[in-house]
Amino acid sequence: ERVQTQLFHILARHSSQTAQTIEEDFDRDRWMTAVEAKDYGLVDDVLGDATDVIKSLEDERLRR
Structure with missing residues (x-):
C-alpha cells in the first residue's frame, strides 16, 4: 500500500490531478x-x- 500511495503522488506531481483524485480513480475500473x-x-x-x-x-x- 505504501508503494501505491507513492505512485499516486508521483502521478499527481506529473499530471493535472491531485493524489486524492488519482487514488479514487484507481480504486475502480476506469478506461480512457x-x-x-x-x-x-x-x-x-x-x-x-x-x-x-x-x-x-x-x-x-x-x-x-
Whole structure:
C-alpha cells in the first residue's frame, strides 16, 4: 500500500490531478481513450496513425 500511495503522488506531481483524485480513480475500473488520458495528464501527446509515429521518431532522431 505504501508503494501505491507513492505512485499516486508521483502521478499527481506529473499530471493535472491531485493524489486524492488519482487514488479514487484507481480504486475502480476506469478506461480512457488516448485523448482522455492526455486531458487527465497521464500522457504528453497523442499520435494519430503510424505515419505520425514514424514522423515523430524521425524528427526526434534529427534533433539529436
